[in-house]
Amino acid sequence: MAASVPSAERASRAQARPANVLTxxxxxxxxxxxxxxxxxxxxxxxxxxxxxxxxxxxxxxRGVTGVHGVPPEFVRAQLDTLSADVxxxxxxxxxxxxxxxxxxxxxxxxxxxxxxxxxxxVMVAKSGDRLLxxxxxxxxxxxxxxxxxxxxxxxxxxxxxxxxxxPTTLAEMRQAAIDLGALGSRHVLVKGGHLPATDGSPDVLxxxxxxxxxxxxxxxxxxxxxxxxxxxxxxxxxxxxHGDVASAVRAAKAxxxxxxxxxxxxxxxxxxxxxxHFHALWRDTSA
Numbered sequence: 001m002a003a004s005v006p007s008a009e010r011a012s013r014a015q016a017r018p019a020n021v022l023t024x025x026x027x028x029x030x031x032x033x034x035x036x037x038x039x040x041x042x043x044x045x046x047x048x049x050x051x052x053x054x055x056x057x058x059x060x061x062r063g064v065t066g067v068h069g070v071p072p073e074f075v076r077a078q079l080d081t082l083s084a085d086v087x088x089x090x091x092x093x094x095x096x097x098x099x100x101x102x103x104x105x106x107x108x109x110x111x112x113x114x115x116x117x118x119x120x121x122v123m124v125a126k127s128g129d130r131l132l133x134x135x136x137x138x139x140x141x142x143x144x145x146x147x148x149x150x151x152x153x154x155x156x157x158x159x160x161x162x163x164x165x166x167p168t169t170l171a172e173m174r175q176a177a178i179d180l181g182a183l184g185s186r187h188v189l190v191k192g193g194h195l196p197a198t199d200g201s202p203d204v205l206x207x208x209x210x211x212x213x214x215x216x217x218x219x220x221x222x223x224x225x226x227x228x229x230x231x232x233x234x235x236x237x238x239x240x241x242h243g244d245v246a247s248a249v250r251a252a253k254a255x256x257x258x259x260x261x262x263x264x265x266x267x268x269x270x271x272x273x274x275x276x277h278f279h280a281l282w283r284d285t286s287a
Contacts, residue, residue, distance in 0.1 A: 019047045019240040020087055023233060024079070024105055025094030025122070026055035026067070032274030033226030038092055040277035041233035045255065047240075050086060052078040054105070055097040061225055061269030069097040072104040079108045090116035092236035093144065094229055099136040106143035116239040119148035119185070120232035121157050137161070146184030150245055152232045153180070155194040168195070170202060170213070177206035187245045189214075189235075191228065201257075205249060212246060216253050223263035223273035230275055231256050 023038035042049035058066035096102040123132040159166030192202040234252035242248040262279035
């Protein structure tokens with residue numbers, strides 16, 4: 001008969017295992033954003049990736065030519081079937097496409113009790129193509145945002161969520177983060193990548209009480225496809241390990257910066273190319 005394993009040892013072994021992280025998002029055939037970018041990010045950061053697809057897109061590095069939403073009842077079926085079998089330690093929510101899908105995801109999140117929920121309110125692609133129906137914005141505000149442990153909007157998304165012009169200064173970003181926090185998210189990270197005339201990449205993090213500036217050097221590259229998806233996915237992957245949101249966000253920003261700096265090593269498409277998610281893992285294969 002096998003000897004029993006003490007409970008403390010079992011707990012230690014469980015903690016040593018990789019976290020299981022779920023992405024709920026749309027598919028990007030070019031691999032730079034959406035589900036594909038999230039899975040790459042989770043894997044590169046040492047977590048086990050799971051996924052639920054909310055929409056199929058026809059897109060490449062130059063633009064989106066079509067969006068086909070998954071029926072909301074099948075989105076819920078994916079979620080229920082997965083969570084009935086697999087422990088989920090953190091969730092990243094990306095493209096929701098429609099109000100009915102957003103409500104289906106919100107209902108599942110509310111029942112799941114998952115501690116770490118990162119919401120990236122994907123509304124418009126890098127090319128300018130709309131990825132969220134206008135009638136879904138209110139559902140996102142009322143039902144999804146209050147369930148987020150971290151909300152990660154860029155400046156245009158911030159403006160849409162607040163129903164006003166997008167912030168154009170750090171002072172406006174700080175106030176916007178506070179105002180978004182009033183919608184229910186426990187932490188709000190307003191991303192400043194769209195700020196005009198800046199050499200940095202400043203984000204502001206609101207924790208319900210204080211606003212902290214998190215800056216990084218801006219990487220000079222056109223390969224920015226999926227940057228927002230990657231950052232939010234990295235935060236979700238790192239939260240179970242770090243626990244502290246500010247620490248996880250800093251580590252996620254460092255990962256994204258390194259992925260941007262290495263993006264020139266890839267040759268994908270003729271538009272905004274992808275980040276190099278596996279920059280720290282791949283070796284020279286030219287030999």
